Amino acid sequence: MTVARRDVLSLGGGLLAALSLSRKDVWAQEVVEIRMQGRSDGSHVxxxxxxxLIKPGQMIRWINQNPGNSHTTTAYHPTNFGxxxxxxxAANSWDSDYLLPDESFSVTFTEQGVYDYYCIPHEHAGMVGRIIVGKPEVHGGWMESVAASRGLPDEALKAFPMVEEIMAKRIVRRL
Structure with a gap:
């Protein structure tokens, strides 16, 4: 059997293409963990x-690592307490219900855009978060609506990281 050089090259190119696709698929399926934390005296959560910042199709897993508190991850959406x-x-709303220490809850995000969420018992303490899926549209979404801020505690509004900061850093931590 004679193997032509072009056959070897095309096989190698196909193998490289398959490897690059599998890396993209693995990256898209990585689970991002968000820890629910707090001081032992409950003074800060x-x-x-x-x-x-994640890609469409990625999963977020929230884990309650605060031994002294129950927490929730709840989407800002009218179906969640108005x-x-x-x-x-087009995205689905979510509410984890109360998670006890060491319990977790997961959501897979498929719709591109900006997602804000909060912890039901600690929203007034500024326990909120922001997830960006893909590249959000800056115009025409809820972010331009003043009404989207009505009814939110000042501490929650001050705590959200800027979209630009998340886009630049991919992960924003504030303790």
Whole structure:
């Protein structure tokens, strides 16, 4: 059997293409973990990281690592206690319910855009987070609506990282 040089090259190119695709698929399937944390005296609670940039199809897993508190991860969406709409229109809302220490909750994000979420018992303490999926549209979304901020505690509004900061850093931590 004679193997031509072009056959070897095309086989090698095909192998490289397959490897690069599998790396993209693995990266797209990576699970990003967000820890729910707090001081032992309960004086400060937070999500870590507070801002993340992911690709469509990636999963976020929130884990309660605060031994003294229960926490939730809840989308800003009217179906969740009449909160303002602060996720993409086509996206599914979520609410983890109360997570005890060491419990977790996961969501796979498929719709491109900006997602804001909060912890039900600690929203007034500024326990909020922001997830960006893909490249969000700057115009025409909830972010331009003043109404999307009505009813949110000042501490929550001050805590959200800027979209530009998340886009630049991919992960934003604030403790």
């Amino acid at each position: 937070w999500f870590d990281p507070i801002g993340v 909160k303002p709409f602060r996720i993409p229109e």
